[in-house]
Amino acid sequence: MKSSRLHQLLAAGAVVLSMTATALVPAPAYAQFGGIVYDPTNYSQNILTAARTLEQINNQIRQLQNQATSLLNEARNLEKLPQTIAAPLMQQIKQTQALIAQAQRMAFDVQDIQTKFGAQYKNIDLSASQATLVQGAETRWQNSVAAFEDALKVQAGVVGNIEGTREAVNSLLSASQSASGALQAAQAGNQLLAVQSQQLADLTATLASMGRAQSLDAANSAAAKAQAREQLRRFLAPGRGYVAGNARLFGN
The missing domain is CATH 1.20.5 (Single alpha-helices involved in coiled-coils or other helix-helix interfaces)
Known part of the structure; x- marks a missing residue:
């Protein structure tokens, strides 16, 4: 009995200790x-x-x-500009250059001008024969006519380039407005500047050809005045002046 009671007490104490530990x-x-x-x-x-x-x-x-x-x-x-007008522009410039290179009688060349101008306009031998003076005047007149003809050809060529320039400008303006990036816009602008350069080249050629013609015509006038004075002096010189001859209007 005592042993059983002791076991019960120990079991009850273990339960209490377990509950206390759980609560802590x-x-x-x-x-x-x-x-x-x-x-x-x-x-x-x-x-x-x-x-x-x-x-x-x-x-x-x-x-x-x-x-x-x-x-x-x-x-x-x-992205690069999908179109270029370099080839047409270069072709127009070459055409203008070809017209300049076709200058007649006195080319656009410093050496050629110095040689021919000095002989035909500057250093005229006024002591030469009448036939030689007349031939020189004829040569200078032909130079003036040829120079004006050359100027007209260059002007005609420049006028012919206007249509191509108009098409190029329209194409580039359209490309510039629809450019998708900075490079395309810059390239369109550069090509527009190239068009202006081509127009300046045509303008330079026109002015050069007109200036050449006017210069030769003015030089011809100056040379003609000098030659006219010499011919008048010879005409009025004593012993060499004009001598009237017998003239027959109708034959018997």
Whole structure:
């Protein structure tokens, strides 16, 4: 009896000690449902971590989109203009040069001008025979006529280039307005400057040809005056002047 009573007391004491130890240990903040443990603190942290991760991913996506847009813009800026008018412009300039090179009698050449101008206009031998003086005057007159003809040819060639220039300008203006990038716009602008350069070349050729013709005509007038004075002096010189002769209008 005593032994059984002792066992009961020991068992009761063990239960009390066990309950006391359990009461002293704080209970964890979780609940168990059907074998699944739910921890509110851990769940909140996981949600916050997932949100931050999603935000980082969105930021990276936006950065990639901005980089792709930048690359596309750079690609557009590097695109070349699909059309060029270099060949037609060069052809027009060559045509004008060919007309200049066809200058008659006295070419657009410094050496040629110095030689021929000095002999035909500047250093005229007024002591030469009458026939030689007349031949020299004829040569200078032919030079003037040829120079004016050359000027008219150059002017006709320049006028013929106007239509090609108009088409080139319209084409380049259209390309400039529809340019997809900075390079295309710059190339269109450069080609428009090339058109202006071609027009300046035509204008220079026109002025040069007209100036040549006018200069030769003025030189011809100056030489003709000097020769006229000499011929008048010879005509009025004693013993060499005009002597009337017998003239018959009708034969017997």
